[in-house]
Amino acid sequence: MEKRVYVWEFPVRLTHWVNFLSILALSITGFYIGAPFLHAIRENQFIMAQMRFIHFVSAYVFTVSFLIRIYWLFMGNQYSRLNQFIFVSGERWKNLIDTALFYAFLKKDLPHSPGHTGIAGLTYFIMFLIFLLEIFTGFALYSESHLPGFIWTFMGGWLFSIMGTGTVRLIHHLLMWVIGVFTIVHVYVSWHNDVIEKNGLMSSIFSGYKSIEE
Amino acid sequence: MSKIKDDTSSIWTSLAKKGVSRRDFIKFCSTMAATLALPSSFVPRIVEALEKKQRPYAVWLEFQDCAGDSESMLRATKPTIAEVVLDVISLEYHETIMAGSGKSAEKALQDVVKNQKGKYIAIVEGAIPTKDGGIYCTIGGKTALDIAKEVCGNAAMSLAVGSCASWGGIASAKPNPTGAVGVGAAVPGITYVNLPGCPMNVENVTATVVHYLTFGSLPALDGEHRPLFAHGKIIHNNCERRAHFDAGQFVRKWGDEGHRLGWCLYEMGCKGPEAHFNCPTIRWNGGTSWPVQAGHPCFACASTNNWDAFGPIYSRLENVPGAGYQTTADKIGATVAAVAAAGVAAHAVIRAAKGTPHKEEKE
Numbered sequence: 001m002e003k004r005v006y007v008w009e010f011p012v013r014l015t016h017w018v019n020f021l022s023i024l025a026l027s028i029t030g031f032y033i034g035a036p037f038l039h040a041i042r043e044n045q046f047i048m049a050q051m052r053f054i055h056f057v058s059a060y061v062f063t064v065s066f067l068i069r070i071y072w073l074f075m076g077n078q079y080s081r082l083n084q085f086i087f088v089s090g091e092r093w094k095n096l097i098d099t100a101l102f103y104a105f106l107k108k109d110l111p112h113s114p115g116h117t118g119i120a121g122l123t124y125f126i127m128f129l130i131f132l133l134e135i136f137t138g139f140a141l142y143s144e145s146h147l148p149g150f151i152w153t154f155m156g157g158w159l160f161s162i163m164g165t166g167t168v169r170l171i172h173h174l175l176m177w178v179i180g181v182f183t184i185v186h187v188y189v190s191w192h193n194d195v196i197e198k199n200g201l202m203s204s205i206f207s208g209y210k211s212i213e214e
Numbered sequence: 215m216s217k218i219k220d221d222t223s224s225i226w227t228s229l230a231k232k233g234v235s236r237r238d239f240i241k242f243c244s245t246m247a248a249t250l251a252l253p254s255s256f257v258p259r260i261v262e263a264l265e266k267k268q269r270p271y272a273v274w275l276e277f278q279d280c281a282g283d284s285e286s287m288l289r290a291t292k293p294t295i296a297e298v299v300l301d302v303i304s305l306e307y308h309e310t311i312m313a314g315s316g317k318s319a320e321k322a323l324q325d326v327v328k329n330q331k332g333k334y335i336a337i338v339e340g341a342i343p344t345k346d347g348g349i350y351c352t353i354g355g356k357t358a359l360d361i362a363k364e365v366c367g368n369a370a371m372s373l374a375v376g377s378c379a380s381w382g383g384i385a386s387a388k389p390n391p392t393g394a395v396g397v398g399a400a401v402p403g404i405t406y407v408n409l410p411g412c413p414m415n416v417e418n419v420t421a422t423v424v425h426y427l428t429f430g431s432l433p434a435l436d437g438e439h440r441p442l443f444a445h446g447k448i449i450h451n452n453c454e455r456r457a458h459f460d461a462g463q464f465v466r467k468w469g470d471e472g473h474r475l476g477w478c479l480y481e482m483g484c485k486g487p488e489a490h491f492n493c494p495t496i497r498w499n500g501g502t503s504w505p506v507q508a509g510h511p512c513f514a515c516a517s518t519n520n521w522d523a524f525g526p527i528y529s530r531l532e533n534v535p536g537a538g539y540q541t542t543a544d545k546i547g548a549t550v551a552a553v554a555a556a557g558v559a560a561h562a563v564i565r566a567a568k569g570t571p572h573k574e575e576k577e
Contacts, residue, residue: 040462047462164523177547188558
């Protein structure tokens with residue numbers, strides 16, 4: 001029998017889509033800030049100012065979304081908790097290996113994973129770290145136009161004690177590409193697994209429900 | 215260059231003797247108050263201090279440098295800031311402009327160090343090499359490191375003028391073959407102010423000395439030991455081309471229409487958004503111009519390790535280390551993204567060919 005299971009709670013779905021929208025806005029505006037591809041025709045256009053405004057607002061939105069998701073690592077249900085991302089049990093590692101073998105066409109069935117597969121869990125853990133580094137590098141670059149203060153040092157200014165501003169900018173830029181590549185693979189794998197499992201995975205990130213075999 | 219014995223006159227008296235009018239003197243004091251970001255109510259205090267205080271003794275040391283900071287001082291114009299600098303301080307030793315040479319010149323330096331111990335100002339221009347016992351810069355048989363230790367170590371305060379003296383400058387850029395460092399790193403524990411810039415801005419140097427004379431203390435410093443009045447704000451925030459930045463009007467090529475119209479130099483690699491300096495307000499050569507006004511991007515000359523830490527002069531984004539001269543971060547990113555897209559497409563094709571496991575059969 002298949003059963004409708006409430007897998008993705010509201011904070012998980014909310015942060016997922018807030019992340020999606022803010023990353024989209026951050027990538028487009030970030031690209032512009034890095035290399036302005038539109039040039040003003042008239043004096044009263046404020047393209048760079050608006051791009052920067054959207055970038056900074058989206059950055060704060062993304063940071064808050066990230067923090068909510070971190071909070072939910074400790075407060076959420078069994079599918080969204082910390083141990084789904086940082087493996088403590090051998091079972092998660094076995095799931096990871098079996099999923100990898102399935103994706104490589106070396107195994108016939110996708111292991112039973114009502115929440116994240118092992119590969120997904122580990123990948124998202126790495127993505128959390130990349131998000132965190134993107135936040136720190138971003139605020140470090142942002143802090144350069146502010147007077148020094150504890151909050152800026154904490155939010156990323158500490159990076160300047162180990163690397164130059166050029167390196168911080170390069171990391172910030174390259175990680176955007178990493179997130180872009182992740183998005184390509186992430187959307188494909190979700191679609192792929194939805195087709196394989198026929199569990200409504202794609203709609204589950206809107207509704208929260210998956211159809212799971214008993 | 216006055217002899218030590220003769221020099222008991224106050225700064226104002228000696229300026230008056232040189233023919234500086236009272237009006238110009240007050241104007242100078244007002245300029246100094248403005249440079250130090252002090253309200254006009256402080257002008258009388260500065261006037262009073264310069265009227266009463268004796269000229270402090272100063273020696274100017276040159277190490278690994280191009281004498282650009284000396285040039286910057288000597289080429290200053292109205293109201294003869296150079297005169298004021300030379301008269302605000304009593305310069306006893308300056309290798310480039312002093313009349314004496316050889317042993318008599320070195321004696322002048324020794325006299326100040328011995329007779330004015332703990333009272334004189336040591337102004338240092340140029341980096342100090344530390345590798346191989348400091349042999350890469352020697353003057354009169356002594357290494358720069360030993361001279362700096364002796365002269366700066368016995369001074370009331372040291373002023374590191376120019377980027378080389380502040381943190382090593384271009385001499386310390388990778389691979390830094392001579393182990394060049396700034397004054398603060400070469401002689402630990404001294405009282406010093408970094409006044410970087412390539413070259414230094416003479417008005418900031420003078421203002422620091424005036425602050426010291428007026429208040430008896432150093433101006434407030436930032437984390438890089440630079441005075442906040444000169445390095446508290448980024449160039450970008452006071453830049454005359456800032457409006458073009460916000461509008462989205464950029465120079466794309468040297469001499470293009472935007473360049474002729476004075477648009478923003480951001481795309482040409484300008485480091486104004488990261489560099490803390492008061493160039494846009496104080497400018498150079500007596501307020502004539504400054505690099506961005508002249509159409510060249512800022513390259514953060516006054517920021518620590520600008521040669522290595524701020525990326526290429528003419529680009530905003532450096533390339534990935536080891537990826538080659540022509541390979542930008544975006545080329546790498548786009549390639550990886552294309553490979554990922556091709557990879558998932560290939561996977562989808564193989565999956566379609568192999569078919570999906572038939573789950574519905576289980577029910």
